[in-house]
Amino acid sequence: MGNDDEVLAIEDLRCDFLTIEGILYALSGVNLSLLRGEIHGLVGESGCGKSVTSRAILGLLDKKHTRTRGVVRFDGRNLLARSEKELRNIRGKRISMVFQDPLNSLSPMETVGSQIGEAIANHIPLETAELRRRTASLLERVGLHPDTAKRYPFELSGGMQQRVMIAMAISCEPELLIADEPTTALDVTIQAQVLRLLKSLQRELSLSVLLITHNFAVVAETCDRVSVMYAGHIVETAPAAALIASPAHPYSRALIDCIPRGRPHGSTSAPLPVIPGSPPRLYDPPSGCPFASRCGQAGEDCGVMPPRTELGKGRMVFCHHPRSEP
Numbered sequence: 001m002g003n004d005d006e007v008l009a010i011e012d013l014r015c016d017f018l019t020i021e022g023i024l025y026a027l028s029g030v031n032l033s034l035l036r037g038e039i040h041g042l043v044g045e046s047g048c049g050k051s052v053t054s055r056a057i058l059g060l061l062d063k064k065h066t067r068t069r070g071v072v073r074f075d076g077r078n079l080l081a082r083s084e085k086e087l088r089n090i091r092g093k094r095i096s097m098v099f100q101d102p103l104n105s106l107s108p109m110e111t112v113g114s115q116i117g118e119a120i121a122n123h124i125p126l127e128t129a130e131l132r133r134r135t136a137s138l139l140e141r142v143g144l145h146p147d148t149a150k151r152y153p154f155e156l157s158g159g160m161q162q163r164v165m166i167a168m169a170i171s172c173e174p175e176l177l178i179a180d181e182p183t184t185a186l187d188v189t190i191q192a193q194v195l196r197l198l199k200s201l202q203r204e205l206s207l208s209v210l211l212i213t214h215n216f217a218v219v220a221e222t223c224d225r226v227s228v229m230y231a232g233h234i235v236e237t238a239p240a241a242a243l244i245a246s247p248a249h250p251y252s253r254a255l256i257d258c259i260p261r262g263r264p265h266g267s268t269s270a271p272l273p274v275i276p277g278s279p280p281r282l283y284d285p286p287s288g289c290p291f292a293s294r295c296g297q298a299g300e301d302c303g304v305m306p307p308r309t310e311l312g313k314g315r316m317v318f319c320h321h322p323r324s325e326p
């Protein structure tokens with residue numbers, strides 16, 4: 001049974017890639033609950049499974065070389081058990097997605113207006129004049145001049161292209177928007193503007209947003225709650241401000257220590273601190289705590305997978321020795 005406040009619930013999501021080098025265990029039992037009207041950050045280093053999680057939700061993984069199990073509950077049903085036809089009706093209409101690189105998602109041959117129009121027409125039958133009107137109003141809503149409709153993607157800056165992608169993503173008034181590193185390719189000032197836009201749209205449209213990022217500074221500025229991901233596992237979930245103020249999991253703490261103090265988004269040329277060591281090889285994942293090889297607090301008990309521990313106030317962590325709140 002679902003919780004009424006939940007827009008999407010992921011339970012024990014597992015995803016294995018069948019590669020020529022063997023089986024890569026990309027997701028090893030992900031649990032995540034997205035609440036209505038929240039911006040939920042999904043944060044972790046590169047390669048920890050953030051994008052695979054987002055693609056699994058929308059059924060975008062290549063079925064031939066991928067084994068996916070678990071439950072992704074949306075609207076009372078498991079998306080993983082839905083047909084491709086049913087998923088096509090959900091994608092772009094009820095759940096939409098914004099990717100890191102807008103140019104890869106936009107067609108170079110069509111104007112921005114015709115691409116936004118197509119995104120609407122895929123789900124909502126409208127007369128041409130009404131499509132044009134709606135396209136113009138979407139462009140204004142994301143901070144672009146309505147005449148941008150006549151332009152081609154390559155004529156726009158990276159920030160404007162990402163605004164076009166956001167206009168397409170909200171064009172059918174979805175309940176959930178998944179944004180996978182939407183500002184990573186943009187320069188610092190534009191990043192901040194696009195994040196502000198996402199936040200104001202989320203409020204106006206009562207959207208739920210899953211905001212994927214490797215950058216805790218983005219979480220600090222934008223998110224209500226956050227889940228920290230490591231080596232295909234969620235290791236901690238909590239309200240964003242509480243987690244940043246007092247991370248319970250050693251990996252969350254290490255990531256937060258990498259936030260440049262007083263420099264939103266790392267806006268200087270000084271090198272960022274990095275977490276020593278590297279994540280485990282996912283072809284041969286450890287049976288115990290996945291962070292053990294990099295954890296300064298690891299003890300003998302860490303050779304066994306840590307169970308979920310509830311810390312109260314909506315916080316949970318997977319660690320044998322979580323740090324409690326000061």
Ligand SMILES: Nc1ncnc2c1ncn2[C@@H]1O[C@H](COP(=O)(O)OP(=O)(O)O)[C@@H](O)[C@H]1O
Pocket residue numbers: 017019024026044045046047048049050051052053282
């Ligand atoms: N199509 C694929 N085939 C094989 N391995 C993949 C594929 N897509 C992703 N992976 C692997 O799955 C792991 C998680 O990747 P990903 O979710 O893209 O990480 P990130 O957290 O950076 O978004 C990585 O080890 C990556 O190499």
Ligand code: SF4
Pocket residue numbers: 249250251289290291292293295296297298299302306318319320321322
């Ligand atoms: S379970 Fe052990 S190794 Fe894993 S993060 Fe906690 S203390 Fe470190």
Ligand SMILES: [Mg+2]
Pocket residue numbers: 050051052180181
């Ligand atoms: Mg990614």
